[in-house]
Amino acid sequence: MTGAPTLAVWKFASCDGCQLTLLDCEDELLAIADRVDIAHFTEASSRSQPGPYDVSLVEGSVTTAADAERIRRVRAMSRTLVTIGACASAGGVQALRNFADVREFASVVYARPDYISALATSTPVAAHVDVDFELRGCPVDRRQLLEVLTALLAGRKPNIPAHSVCFECKQRAVVCVAVARGTPCLGPVTHAGCGALCPAHQRGCYGCFGPAETPNAGAQAGLLRAAGLSEADVLRAYRTFNAGAPAFIELSRVTDGPPPGSGPRDLPERGDQGD
Amino acid sequence: MHPRGDSVPQPPGDPVVVDADALAALFLALGGRGYTVVGPTVRDGAIVLAELASAAELPFGWGAETGAGRYRLRERSDTAAFGHSAGPQSWKSVLHPARARLWSADRAAGRVTAGEAAAPPRYALLGVRPCDMRAIGILDQVLTGGRQADPVYRGRRDGAFVVAVECTEPGATCFCASMGCGPGVESGFDLAMTELADAAGHRFVVRAGTPAGADVLADVPSRAADEAVIRRAGAAVDEAASRMGRGMPADGLADLLAGSRESPHWDDVAARCLTCGNCTMVCPTCFCTTTEDVTDLSGEHAERWRVWDSCYSLDFSYLHGGSVRTSGQSRYRQWISHKLSTWHDQFGSSGCVGCGRCIAWCPAGIDITQEVAALAGLRDAEKAAQEKAAQQKGQER
Numbered sequence: 001m002t003g004a005p006t007l008a009v010w011k012f013a014s015c016d017g018c019q020l021t022l023l024d025c026e027d028e029l030l031a032i033a034d035r036v037d038i039a040h041f042t043e044a045s046s047r048s049q050p051g052p053y054d055v056s057l058v059e060g061s062v063t064t065a066a067d068a069e070r071i072r073r074v075r076a077m078s079r080t081l082v083t084i085g086a087c088a089s090a091g092g093v094q095a096l097r098n099f100a101d102v103r104e105f106a107s108v109v110y111a112r113p114d115y116i117s118a119l120a121t122s123t124p125v126a127a128h129v130d131v132d133f134e135l136r137g138c139p140v141d142r143r144q145l146l147e148v149l150t151a152l153l154a155g156r157k158p159n160i161p162a163h164s165v166c167f168e169c170k171q172r173a174v175v176c177v178a179v180a181r182g183t184p185c186l187g188p189v190t191h192a193g194c195g196a197l198c199p200a201h202q203r204g205c206y207g208c209f210g211p212a213e214t215p216n217a218g219a220q221a222g223l224l225r226a227a228g229l230s231e232a233d234v235l236r237a238y239r240t241f242n243a244g245a246p247a248f249i250e251l252s253r254v255t256d257g258p259p260p261g262s263g264p265r266d267l268p269e270r271g272d273q274g275d
Numbered sequence: 276m277h278p279r280g281d282s283v284p285q286p287p288g289d290p291v292v293v294d295a296d297a298l299a300a301l302f303l304a305l306g307g308r309g310y311t312v313v314g315p316t317v318r319d320g321a322i323v324l325a326e327l328a329s330a331a332e333l334p335f336g337w338g339a340e341t342g343a344g345r346y347r348l349r350e351r352s353d354t355a356a357f358g359h360s361a362g363p364q365s366w367k368s369v370l371h372p373a374r375a376r377l378w379s380a381d382r383a384a385g386r387v388t389a390g391e392a393a394a395p396p397r398y399a400l401l402g403v404r405p406c407d408m409r410a411i412g413i414l415d416q417v418l419t420g421g422r423q424a425d426p427v428y429r430g431r432r433d434g435a436f437v438v439a440v441e442c443t444e445p446g447a448t449c450f451c452a453s454m455g456c457g458p459g460v461e462s463g464f465d466l467a468m469t470e471l472a473d474a475a476g477h478r479f480v481v482r483a484g485t486p487a488g489a490d491v492l493a494d495v496p497s498r499a500a501d502e503a504v505i506r507r508a509g510a511a512v513d514e515a516a517s518r519m520g521r522g523m524p525a526d527g528l529a530d531l532l533a534g535s536r537e538s539p540h541w542d543d544v545a546a547r548c549l550t551c552g553n554c555t556m557v558c559p560t561c562f563c564t565t566t567e568d569v570t571d572l573s574g575e576h577a578e579r580w581r582v583w584d585s586c587y588s589l590d591f592s593y594l595h596g597g598s599v600r601t602s603g604q605s606r607y608r609q610w611i612s613h614k615l616s617t618w619h620d621q622f623g624s625s626g627c628v629g630c631g632r633c634i635a636w637c638p639a640g641i642d643i644t645q646e647v648a649a650l651a652g653l654r655d656a657e658k659a660a661q662e663k664a665a666q667q668k669g670q671e672r
Contacts, residue, residue, distance in 0.1 A: 031572040150572050159567045163552060163588040166638075170556030171373040171583055175319040175363055178638045180346045188551035188638055202319060212551075213589050216603060219549045219639050223344075258547050261343030261640030265543045268652030 005054035005153070007032075008040035010074050012060025012067050013094055013122060017139035018085035019043045019059050028146055035153055051077030055152055061087040061122045061244075063094060068119070068128060075129035082148060083125045086138040090210050091244030093138075095122040098244055122244065133158065136191050138208040138241035144193050161192050162213040165205050168196040177204055184227040186237060189215035189251060207240060211247030218257030231255035290505055291497035293468070295354065295477035298330035301438075304494035305399040310436050313369050314401035315362065320348055322362040324369065327401070334359065341446040341520075341631065344640025353472040357402050360446030361630045365559030366407055369398055370435065371414060375427045377566070379578040390578075395430030401438045403464070405457030406449075406630040408439050410559035412463060416622050417562050427581070436487065439464035443511040447520030448631030450644060454523055456628040458515040466492060469508035480508040521644045523629065528647065532616035535650045536608070544646055545603035547639050552585035554633035554641070555610060560626045565590065586610050611646060 009019055023044060025032065032038075039049040056078035062068050075081055083089045091098065097105060098121045106113040125131055135148055144160060151158035161167070165187035169176060174196050177183040185204035187196075193209045204227075224234050238252035293301070305312050315322045316332045322339055325332075333356040340347045341360055351358050379390035403411070415432065418425040442451070442458035451457035460467050465488030468479040480500050483489035524531075555561040565584035570577045584591050586609045592599040600606050618626035627643070634642045 028572060035572050035574075146572070147569070150570055153572065154570045154574055156568070156570070159569065161588065161590065163585070163590070164549070166549075166551040166553050167556065167583070167585065167588070170363075170553065173323065173364055173368060173373075175321040175323060176346075176553070176636055176638065179344060179636050180320040180348075180363075182345075185638075188549040188553075214550050214601070214603065216545075216549050219547050222547075223549070223638050258639075260638060261345070261642070262547065263343070263640075263642060263645050264540065264649035266540065266653060267645060267649050268655070 004035060004037045006039040006049070006052075007036040007149075008051065008053040008056045008074075008078065009038075009043065010040075010056060010058045010060075011043070012058065012071065012088065012125070013063040014060030014085065014087040014092065016043060016059070018088075018137075018145075021084075021139045021142050021145055022057070025142055025146060032149065036149075053078050055080045055082065055149075058083050058088050058125050059085055061091045061094060061124060062128055063118055063122045065117070065119060071125055071128050080132045080152060081125075081129070082133045082135060082152075083131050084135050084140045084145065086136065086208065086210060086241040087122075088125045089134040089136055089245075090242040090248075091122040091124050093241050093243065095244030096239060097122055099239070124244065135160070136193055136209040141193050141195065143195070163192055164188050164212045165190045165192050165194065165196055165199070165209070168192050168194070169199050172196060172200065174200045177202055178223060178227065182227050184224050184229050184233075184237065186220070188212075188223065189217075189220045207238065207242060207248070210242035210245045211251070215247055215251055217251045217254035220251065220257070221254045222257030222259045222262070225256060226259045290480050290482040290500040290508075291492065292500045292504055293479045293481045293495055293497045295335075295356070295472075295479070297496045298333070298356070298479075300495045301401075301491070302327070302330050304491045305401075305436065307494075308436075308491065310397050310399035312399045312401050315357070315359070317348065321346060322348070322359050324362070324364045324366070333357075333402075338444065339446060341448040341635040342640070343448070343634050343642045344637055346635050354477050355444070355470055355472040357440045357468075357470050358444040358472070360442075360444065360449050361404065361406070361632050361635075363557055363632070363636055365557065365630070365632065366400055366403060366411055367414065367559050367562070369400065370411065370431045371418065371425075371428050371562060372431075373583045375581045377427070377579045377581050379576070382575045392426075395427075395434055397434040397436075398431065399436040399438065402440045403437055404440065404442050404451075404630070405460040406442070406451040406454075406628045407559055408437075408460050408463050409451075409454075409456035409628045410630065411437075413560045413622070413624060413626065413628070414562060416624070417560070420622070436491070437464045437466075439467040441467065441469045441508075441512045442515050443470060445515050445519045446631060446635075448634040448642075449519045449629065450521040450523050450631060451629035452516040452519045452522075453525060454625065454627060454629035455525075458519075459512045464488070469512060471504070471508060471511065478504075480504055519629075521631065521634070521642070523627070523644050523647060524651065528625070529616040529619045531647065531651055531654060532612045534654060536612075538650055538653055540646070540650050540653055541604035541608050543649070544607050544641065547641055548603045548607050549637075549639050550587045550603050550606055551638065552587040553636050553638060554643075555585040555587060556583060557632040557636040558614075559628060559630055559632065560614075561585070563591065586613070607641075611643060614643075615647070 178185040183204045186207040187205035191209040234255040238248040338351045339359045418428040589598040614626040
């Protein structure tokens, strides 16, 4: 590699929020431009250099046959491919179509549905090509995006933990909204990364960063039900930005579980085994 | 009134009475000596620990109701400032912070220079409950008891001024009495206070445990404590011991856990455990951390940070090739076994002080005392079955 490494940013089916997060790195943007040659980033500049590229950041999911082809070309041109955000990593909110009939949607929304050429499903980039790193979030977190870019430049592993949001609440001394207020919260099953943004404003976690490494469907369903959610509410809680994430699909199928504090099944007082 | 500027400080241990109004003078005395006061205050629906600018920020008239997976603020019928059981944080948050920079380095013209370590902050810990006094004692052993003292903890701990407040209001999730950690406190403090808020007024019986404590106390308006008020304070603490909402068996916990490695109970608890890590984060003695090496975009500046970690994260047990503890069963078992059993082997004491935080702040409400009871029940049942089988075998012969 001669000169500065080249960076390309690509958009697929998405809202552009993750690309905006990169532009939002105002204080660091000059430093980024110092270290890398931003070769293709149409949201920032109409100047586009041809590939290949050292790093490609891909936003958005694959929802058309044309994009299914295009993502292969992007992969072929990219030494390292990083997906940014819930769309590229899990299919995004548009993956709700995966649980319905997209032709029916099109017939309701568009005057000329025959103009619409869309696939029946919205799928993450990794369903089509190899991905080197998936950065979660809707949108991605600015600090995490910088961490991934910095780590790639330094040739080290990015510090992106896969544990629950609860770690972040406790690390920044946010009072647990589930325990202290009875607020429905997806924090215990959601991948960290946002810095506990919603709980820090006394709201439950909405699961923007998708599933944490080892979510427990039954225990989480019990927690949500105890907070007043119906079975349908529990399913809907997972059907948002990461609806297509396999772990969230699994979780959405479990709408009941042991309520908080239900205790051991085999307490001596309850059974006949005790002294 | 204790005369200000008395050249002979009170000998440690001689109790005095300090009116609640005089807490303002305590803040001034601590501030004047360069301490940042950290103590309880109401924020976001809980009594949290935070840096306090004045006594007015203390949670006067606030209490808490706790249960398994549940915590609610409640208004008290009196003005007590320390009439509440443990909140979501412990003093670990102050002495062993969630994030700490261990070192930094800069490279310029091929030369690497290390950054200067910042001077540790000096905190006055106001309102340390006896359970938490014990927890600090355990952290002392863990983090400074070995050959290599933890520099971050040591710096903060050595500079700290400790104001213990004995417990007169245990919660439903408390069991410090059964762990031998409270509700009274004997040592380890600079000042120890017992709060009384009744018809005779809102006041504290205060005793100094160190010359530094006596020195601060000399700056706080006080009067000699008579027999009656000392008895009342003692009775309030004794009475608290009988009002603990939960209890733990006094003996045999280490053996119980060591013998329960293959217990069928781990499946039961794993069905309820979110593996979210909350119990370890709120535990006042859970000390585990990970390190993060970070660089900046220029590649010329590097830092090493230490961050709280937990035996509930997969990365925590990641050795080459993968995580050692992938199941919820193995992770809960690791936590409770370390806390109640292998901690004895490693550090010579239990790792549990009976503060009850892990019960209240577990979103799933998993109760360490109930899990122990279930493990003991299964062990006893198995033992009884084995004895019965042995007896039958003996009879057959």
